[in-house]
Amino acid sequence: MRSTPLAAAIALAALSPLAGAAGFFEDSQATLGLRNFYINADQRHGGGATQEEWGQGFILNYSSGYTQGPVGVGVDALGLLGVKLDSGRGRHGNPTSANYGGIVFPTDEDGRAVDEFSHLGLTGKLRISKTEARLGTLQPKLPVVTFNDGRLLPQTFEGGQITSTEIDRLTLIAGQLEHAKGRNSSDSRGLSIGGANNAQTGQFSNPFRYAGADYRFTDALTGQYYFGNLEDFYQQHFLGLLHVQPLPVGSLKTDLRHFDSRADGKNGNVAGRAEGYRSNGYWETGDPTRGEVDNRTWSALLTWSVGGHALGAGYQSVEGPSAFPFLNQGDGATAYLITDRQIGKFLSAGERTWLAEYAYDFAKAGVPGLKASVAYLKGQGIDRAADDGREWERDLRLDYTVQGDVLKGLGFSWRNAVFRSNAATDLDENRLIVSYSLPLL
Numbered sequence: 001m002r003s004t005p006l007a008a009a010i011a012l013a014a015l016s017p018l019a020g021a022a023g024f025f026e027d028s029q030a031t032l033g034l035r036n037f038y039i040n041a042d043q044r045h046g047g048g049a050t051q052e053e054w055g056q057g058f059i060l061n062y063s064s065g066y067t068q069g070p071v072g073v074g075v076d077a078l079g080l081l082g083v084k085l086d087s088g089r090g091r092h093g094n095p096t097s098a099n100y101g102g103i104v105f106p107t108d109e110d111g112r113a114v115d116e117f118s119h120l121g122l123t124g125k126l127r128i129s130k131t132e133a134r135l136g137t138l139q140p141k142l143p144v145v146t147f148n149d150g151r152l153l154p155q156t157f158e159g160g161q162i163t164s165t166e167i168d169r170l171t172l173i174a175g176q177l178e179h180a181k182g183r184n185s186s187d188s189r190g191l192s193i194g195g196a197n198n199a200q201t202g203q204f205s206n207p208f209r210y211a212g213a214d215y216r217f218t219d220a221l222t223g224q225y226y227f228g229n230l231e232d233f234y235q236q237h238f239l240g241l242l243h244v245q246p247l248p249v250g251s252l253k254t255d256l257r258h259f260d261s262r263a264d265g266k267n268g269n270v271a272g273r274a275e276g277y278r279s280n281g282y283w284e285t286g287d288p289t290r291g292e293v294d295n296r297t298w299s300a301l302l303t304w305s306v307g308g309h310a311l312g313a314g315y316q317s318v319e320g321p322s323a324f325p326f327l328n329q330g331d332g333a334t335a336y337l338i339t340d341r342q343i344g345k346f347l348s349a350g351e352r353t354w355l356a357e358y359a360y361d362f363a364k365a366g367v368p369g370l371k372a373s374v375a376y377l378k379g380q381g382i383d384r385a386a387d388d389g390r391e392w393e394r395d396l397r398l399d400y401t402v403q404g405d406v407l408k409g410l411g412f413s414w415r416n417a418v419f420r421s422n423a424a425t426d427l428d429e430n431r432l433i434v435s436y437s438l439p440l441l
Contacts, residue, residue: 037152053104057153078123106186138159140175146336159179190206231265250304258297273290281321295320308363315352343419358373391420409436
């Protein structure tokens with residue numbers, strides 16, 4: 001992990017004799033997460049081979065308390081280790097380049113999956129009143145940047161963030177990210193977007209700056225505004241509204257989101273885009289704005305919950321010649337969209353997507369710990385030269401968490417997805433996950 005003088009100073013202060021003050025050790029917490037992960041991704045009708053890997057992940061989370069006094073000091077640590085249990089050159093998913101990893105593991109010089117990969121992230125933290133500053137390894141979960149946790153080990157970022165809740169009902173957040181470590185990598189790389197993140201010929205940039213606010217108007221209504229800026233790529237404004245309305249039978253949750261994204265720096269001129277600072281999307285031949293970020297994406301998701309049932313319906317519209325931009329280094333990333341699912345993201349230029357989903361918690365039927373869900377998404381109107389592109393995805397998920405005293409918290413998850421498209425590779429995918437969290441402190 002890249003460190004800075006400030007991060008080192010914070011960590012040293014936390015580990016100094018003053019750190020023995022009440023609160024630092026007494027409030028410390030540590031857990032060891034065990035994740036056994038298997039994935040089989042069968043590329044259908046696209047000429048691609050089946051990708052299949054299996055591994056064991058270890059995720060050590062340590063979080064100290066704060067020293068006493070007007071300025072509290074602490075330190076967190078995140079240790080990640082992934083061990084290969086099964087793979088193969090033909091099933092690794094990236095046999096020709098070590099610049100990106102395969103479907104689960106990094107790639108060695110021979111194009112095979114490495115036997116293991118790991119990294120350690122440290123985060124120094126300061127707290128004054130109800131304001132906290134963090135510097136080092138971060139895993140933000142915000143509308144303009146969200147870390148990915150869809151494989152054996154989670155993605156991490158390096159940077160700093162300040163969070164303040166000094167004003168009642170208002171949360172203020174601001175930060176800056178410099179690098180990212182992918183979910184299948186132990187190396188840091190710069191930040192990029194789709195269309196520019198090719199490992200050999202693409203462009204990567206930093207920093208990514210962001211700021212935003214969440215305000216609870218009532219216990220049932222929350223408004224959000226966030227701004228994100230990846231230097232030389234894009235500027236993005238986000239407005240969100242979350243509301244839960246009690247009904248005579250059950251409750252209705254409304255989730256409204258709107259993104260407005262525009263070009264920044266080199267992406268905003270022809271010369272910069274020629275250097276590789278460009279976005280995915282569709283432009284007519286000869287259009288001088290080809291590759292320029294110009295996108296508005298809005299969505300609405302309504303979920304009716306009653307008893308153990310949750311029935312949802314949503315719609316998303318992607319407008320403008322470019323695809324929806326988000327931090328995407330090319331090795332697995334998450335977009336804060338209602339359509340970001342197991343396989344597809346449904347964020348291409350011009351795309352309109354309907355979705356329906358249903359989930360049931362079997363605790364209401366006397367089987368606590370068992371949950372099931374199904375979702376279907378259909379996207380159409382994707383702008384492209386031939387004709388309108390279209391795609392659909394169906395997801396099934398079954399989860400069970402052991403409830404008894406013995407092995408309480410042991411989790412099992414089966415996730416099955418089918419993806420079909422005339423604009424991308426068809427894919428059938430299964431994931432099997434066994435997880436367990438062991439408290440250490």
